[in-house]
Amino acid sequence: MVEQAIAHLHQFKRLAVRWDRHLFMHQGFTKLAASLICWRRLTHIS
Template sequence: MTTAANVNDITQPFRLVDGITPVAGRPGRPRRRPESAFGDKAYDSRTVRGELRQRRILPVISRKGAPNIKGLGRLRYVVEQTFALLHQFKRLSVRWERRVELHNAFLALSCSIVCWRRLKKARS
């Protein structure tokens, strides 16, 4: 989801979870929501945890002031690595486009380039 720069992240998890499209693959009804949601300490609040539980999603969120959840860093590495790969395209590290459609188009193009490079590297 693309938001303005001054929008607080804590307001977005519900829109993000509700916007998940059905994921096909296995026989039967496609899944519409994840089993669990991972988050860092910025998302630690009773509201977020309660809303996720109402949607039957297990919140795996580090608590403020407590040690980090063991193994969560390994899962967060995938997210951080993705950001690092996308930030090699300077146009995405800072959003300059006023129109969301343009930014999303550049994002899709850069994801395609990253995947293409990975596939090319794997074949050689």
């Protein structure tokens, strides 16, 4: 399950290759990507 979640996050190129210098920027984009993944799954099921 964890490997699948990481694979989903790597669909976003900015997270696969870390371009940001600051950790808070990377964490913000990680949270945004996770939110988008969850939203897509929830709207796809309904």
